[in-house]
Amino acid sequence: MxxxxxxxxxxxxxxxxxxxxxxxxxxxxxxxxxxxxxxxxxxxxxxxxxxxxxxxxETGIGLLVGRRLNINTHGALGYAAMASASYEQALQLLVKFYSVQAPKAYFELRTCDGCYELACESSFTLPERPWVTTEFLISSIYTSTEFLLSGRMQGVEIHLSYAEPPHVALYREIFQAPVRFQQAFTGILIPFSVARQPLPSADPMAASLFTKRCESIQHDERDEQLPRRVKEMLYAGAGEFPSQTELASRLHMSVSTLHRKLAEQGATYKALLAEVKKELALQHLRDSRLTVDEIAQLLGFSDASNFRRAFVGWTGETPSEFRKRCL
Structure with a gap:
């Protein structure tokens, strides 16, 4: 992000x-x-x-932070959205290019009964506050939507897959639209009649310019930051780390292309996976109460002895020695 x-x-x-x-x-x-x-x-x-x-x-910090982000905050993507011919076009840009701003946030635009469903998903949640990251995405996109449509949002609804959180009153304050919990998807429901409204800030030349800028940033990120993106995908799959084949599929490339592009950046899948396992091991040993055996299992080692051997290779000390030193 x-x-x-x-x-x-x-x-x-x-x-x-x-x-x-x-x-x-x-x-x-x-x-x-x-x-x-x-x-x-x-x-x-x-x-x-x-x-x-x-x-x-405060349990609603995700809502409060997202509400602070105006359309300009989203850089080239925000300017491309403002210059779009319609909100429908802006939505399509959002889905295509939001990874430029937050690589681990996912958006999907679907149609259902005369409406668009803009579904969103964060790559991680906090077990004790599972709504926090979702609230950030929803409130920031809603704030931009409100601006783009100049408040003309008849029929727009906020849908959330989780139950009402403790700060439900804050939702009523922030969203000037119906908020529905325990729904089939998390995101924003937008009638076609609203989405297809022309935007007052439409500017075809500016839209083309900023869309090309988004494409350029996305291309650069894909190539130059591939090792970082692979590591983030490995982090997101901690416990069931994705294979090279799965990663290549998610990145829309062949396994051989993935190998080649990583090699161009001086990286390999095996080395990146080892880095992720090491960093997660250090974090769990330092910050959690999990036993060494539990950490070994969480990181995909067949047994604790293999984990200990790998950890000594990474750090020069055993997991127990490292944990004692951190106390």
Whole structure:
């Protein structure tokens, strides 16, 4: 996810009394990473989210942060959306290019009974607050939708697959549209009549310019950041790590092309998988109460002895020795 989205969360935490420097240190972040040009990797993003939930009592921080993000926050994608001929066209751009802003957020545009269903999904959740990351996506996209349509949102609904959270009243305050929980999908329901409205900010030349910019960024990210993307996909599949064949399929390339592109960046699937397992092992040993045997199983080792052997190879000490040193 782009660093300036994380900055919006940290700004909110600071307003709630959280020490900025201390929080950045705990999240292993630098101040100069909190900008639109930097992608925060999945591991640190999950850590930021978890620590944020621990530092403040409010359970609706995802909604509050997403609400702060206006259309300009989304960079070239936001400008392309504003210049689109209709909201329908803007939705199509969102689905195609949102990975430029947040590689691990997924959107799908479907049709159903005279409406579009803009379904969204985050790559991870917090077990204790499973709604947080989804709320961020929903509220940020809703805020942009409200702006693009100039409030002309008759028939728009918010659908959520989970039950009402403790802060349900905040939903009624933020969303000027019906909010329905325990639905078949999570996202926004938009009637065709609303989606096909012409946008007042439509500008064909600007739309073409910014769409090409999105395409360029996406292409660069796919090639230059492939090792990072592979690692993020491995993190997302922790416990059942995707195979090379599965990764290649998700990345829309052959296994041989995946090998070649990784090699061009000085990486291999085997080495990236080992890095992910090492980083997850260090995190679990440092931050969780899982036993060494449980961590070994979680990371896909056939038994604890194989895990210990691998860990010694990574760090020069056993898992137990590392854990004692961290206490």
């Amino acid at each position: 782009r660093g300036h989205y994380v900055a919006a969360l940290i700004d909110l935490l600071v307003e709630r009394g959280v020490d900025r420097a201390e929080f950045l240190q705990d999240c292993q972040l630098q101040e100069d990473e909190l900008n639109a040009d930097t992608l925060i990797d999945q591991r640190r993003l999950e850590r930021v989210t978890r620590l944020a939930a621990e530092r403040v009592q």
